[in-house]
Amino acid sequence: MKRTFYSNVATYIINKIAALGLLVFIMCIYLILSSEFDLYEFTEYISNINIWGLICGYALVATVLIDLVGYKWIEFTFKTSILLHCLAGFIVFFPFMGIHLFSLIAGGVGALCAFIYTISYYFIKKKKSLVWIALLVFPLLLSIGLIDFTTKKEWIEEKTISSFSAEFERFNGKHGIPIDLEKGDVVTCHISFDQLNEGGYGYHISDSNGELVSMNELEKTDNEYDNKDTNTIQFTAKKRGVYKLIVTGDHLKGKFDVKWKIN
Incomplete structure (x- = not known):
């Protein structure tokens, strides 16, 4: 029984991290397109470990808390789960930036990223073969970030x-x-x-x-x-x-x- 429980928890965590890998991959595609394939500019974006750590850390904590509430107290539909994730992505900027146009735009981007993350997790659970591919995103980005494209x-x-x-x-x-x-x-x-x-x-x-x-x-x-x-x-x-x-x-x-x- 305990072995099954720990196995399920491990699978859950791996799937969450893999979904995060898909989100980061999509964000990186946007960054490299917006930089017009300027590899130096792209590596400058991804080399800020502190920012990426905050993004990934918040995403994991928020999604686990939402799932915990849904598991322990209130059962959510898939649509409700998406809305809660989008809300978490939207409101995170306001305590630090206040309420103004820039924080609203940032909140919109955060909500979009949360939506992509939730959908990614759904596909990860359905397509087990995607898990290990998505997990390769993090070491790949770290490796690219070490290269100087000057x-x-x-x-x-x-x-x-x-x-x-x-x-x-x-x-x-x-x-x-x-x-x-x-x-x-x-x-x-x-x-x-x-x-x-x-x-x-x-x-x-x-x-x-x-x-x-x-x-x-x-x-x-x-x-x-x-x-x-x-x-x-x-x-x-x-x-x-x-x-x-x-x-x-x-x-x-x-x-x-x-x-x-x-x-």
């Missing part, structure tokens, strides 16, 4: 102990500039972009663990950059290690220059 065309770089510059015909992705720092070091960086097309660009700082580092935007203080699109930032090293100034490009053509000073 592309550089005609990339020419120059670097010194306190500067870095690169000129290129095309830059889509990211490039890290390492800076070795001691705890308490204050770094001031001048970042200049010479943009020759409609591509985008950006930058951020990460520590030796890959975590984002807070930085302050300063007024321009270097006359060398008077005629360029330049930003001056400053950050403090909270611990010893190799920090990285990450410069990003979105199908960008042109050049960027970085100079830094350590105090």
